[in-house]
Amino acid sequence: MSAAAPPSPGPEAVGEMVQEATAWCALHGLVVGDRADPRSGTVPGVGLVHAPFSLFPTHLPESCWRQACELAPIFNELVDRVSLDGDFLQDSLSKTKQVDDFTSRLLEIHRKMMEINKEENIRLGLHRSDYMLDSETNSLLQIELNTISASFPGLGSLVSELHRTLIDRYGNLFCLDSKRVPENAATSRFAEALARAWDEFNVDRKTLSEVEAEGHLLPDGTLVVDGRTVSVVYFRAGYTPNDYPSETEWTARLLMEQSSAVKCPSISYHLVGTKKIQQELAKPNVLERFLENKEEIAKIRKCFAGLWSLDDEEIVKSAIQNPELFVLKPQREGGGNNIYGLDVRETLIRLQKEGGDALAAYILMQRIFPKASLANLVRGGVCHEALTISELGIYGAYLRNKGKVVMNEQSGYLMRTKVSSSDEGGVAAGFAVLDSLYLT
Numbered sequence: 001m002s003a004a005a006p007p008s009p010g011p012e013a014v015g016e017m018v019q020e021a022t023a024w025c026a027l028h029g030l031v032v033g034d035r036a037d038p039r040s041g042t043v044p045g046v047g048l049v050h051a052p053f054s055l056f057p058t059h060l061p062e063s064c065w066r067q068a069c070e071l072a073p074i075f076n077e078l079v080d081r082v083s084l085d086g087d088f089l090q091d092s093l094s095k096t097k098q099v100d101d102f103t104s105r106l107l108e109i110h111r112k113m114m115e116i117n118k119e120e121n122i123r124l125g126l127h128r129s130d131y132m133l134d135s136e137t138n139s140l141l142q143i144e145l146n147t148i149s150a151s152f153p154g155l156g157s158l159v160s161e162l163h164r165t166l167i168d169r170y171g172n173l174f175c176l177d178s179k180r181v182p183e184n185a186a187t188s189r190f191a192e193a194l195a196r197a198w199d200e201f202n203v204d205r206k207t208l209s210e211v212e213a214e215g216h217l218l219p220d221g222t223l224v225v226d227g228r229t230v231s232v233v234y235f236r237a238g239y240t241p242n243d244y245p246s247e248t249e250w251t252a253r254l255l256m257e258q259s260s261a262v263k264c265p266s267i268s269y270h271l272v273g274t275k276k277i278q279q280e281l282a283k284p285n286v287l288e289r290f291l292e293n294k295e296e297i298a299k300i301r302k303c304f305a306g307l308w309s310l311d312d313e314e315i316v317k318s319a320i321q322n323p324e325l326f327v328l329k330p331q332r333e334g335g336g337n338n339i340y341g342l343d344v345r346e347t348l349i350r351l352q353k354e355g356g357d358a359l360a361a362y363i364l365m366q367r368i369f370p371k372a373s374l375a376n377l378v379r380g381g382v383c384h385e386a387l388t389i390s391e392l393g394i395y396g397a398y399l400r401n402k403g404k405v406v407m408n409e410q411s412g413y414l415m416r417t418k419v420s421s422s423d424e425g426g427v428a429a430g431f432a433v434l435d436s437l438y439l440t
């Protein structure tokens with residue numbers, strides 16, 4: 001992320017480190033499903049390969065690191081406040097709804113909850129706010145805020161550990177100190193937040209005699225205690241239209257939303273994480289509706305990149321003129337959905353011709369240009385040196401029970417590094433590798 005010169009080990013040292021690192025991955029579970037193996041994902045423990053990773057952590061100025069960490073609890077609180085303003089969510093997304101069926105279905109569930117005055121006393125957020133360091137202004141700018149299925153807390157923690165191990169072993173060669181790779185407790189912090197949500201829910205635990213009276217065993221040995229209460233629903237899916245192939249999935253989503261279980265995320269938290277809301281919050285005087293503390297507002301605003309709704313004709317015009325300065329984003333998650341470069345121009349012209357509200361499905365964002373640096377990317381046991389850029393994600397855990405904030409903290413981090421010529425950044429989507437950071 002920074003201009004600091006990357007370490008430049010010779011090919012022999014790299015070869016040895018790659019062997020050491022990939023073996024470490026296998027031993028410590030830094031692995032993912034191997035798409036090349038047809039049985040992967042169907043037979044547990046079969047068809048695994050080390051997760052793609054960067055051999056060295058990416059350099060990052062300590063001041064940026066601190067800034068990003070400080071923002072985590074403020075964004076957590078902001079999400080919570082915005083989630084309580086149902087009208088704001090409905091109004092902000094009203095045009096998007098006309099042209100985006102997926103967002104419309106989510107809003108429909110949200111509207112039903114508003115109609116029955118559904119209150120969520122216990123609110124759990126496991127978020128990840130992503131940033132890039134803009135090379136022109138040297139400022140840390142937010143890419144997006146993920147409020148559903150924020151990925152890789154587990155693997156991210158492991159990559160930090162891998163880098164510390166490698167530096168302890170080889171770092172002397174490159175004058176590196178493993179203490180400069182910050183601790184990354186994302187796994188345990190998120191696990192703690194989930195456990196504490198369960199705790200707040202406070203389901204009476206069954207006594208032995210109740211289990212004896214109410215429980216029974218299925219032929220395969222499963223113990224079923226009647227009316228078993230679910231306390232926490234964690235969504236690891238449900239953030240793309242593909243996760244809802246039929247009405248059944250939407251019915252299930254509605255059912256869970258109607259329940260008293262703690263949802264991570266609730267429909268409101270989910271909607272707060274849309275790109276449209278990110279853009280609405282960046283408008284003048286909108287943050288002030290949700291936060292009182294002027295310093296916190298200033299800190300948040302400082303990390304906002306340029307964001308525009310497409311009913312701003314001037315900005316659409318300049319995006320058509322200089323498409324390379326913008327990213328065009330639909331209301332989607334998971335990587336691979338954004339539009340870049342000349343496609344921005346083409347899409348805007350086409351949408352303008354289509355007329356109506358077609359443009360409302362998208363937002364425009366200032367394109368951020370991080371400084372590129374050389375990195376060693378390891379994929380499938382093979383190491384490539386490439387010019388790369390990085391994206392820092394900071395996890396945040398938030399748990400609230402009515403008036404009481406039980407947890408609100410920065411909960412570890414994730415660095416993702418990709419070849420600088422690639423527009424998109426998803427690891428699962430195959431664009432980026434997992435990384436950690438080295439404070440400079």
Ligand code: ADP
Nearest residue numbers: 144327332333334335365366367368423424425
């Ligand atoms: P998603 O929810 O699909 O992850 P993002 O907004 O994070 O959507 O965009 C996906 C990727 O596109 C990011 O990880 C980043 O690599 C790239 N990207 C997004 N916005 C910008 C931007 N404003 N400038 C430069 N790259 C961007």
Ligand code: MG
Nearest residue numbers: 144146333334
């Ligand atoms: Mg996202």
Ligand code: MG
Nearest residue numbers: 130144334335
């Ligand atoms: Mg993203």
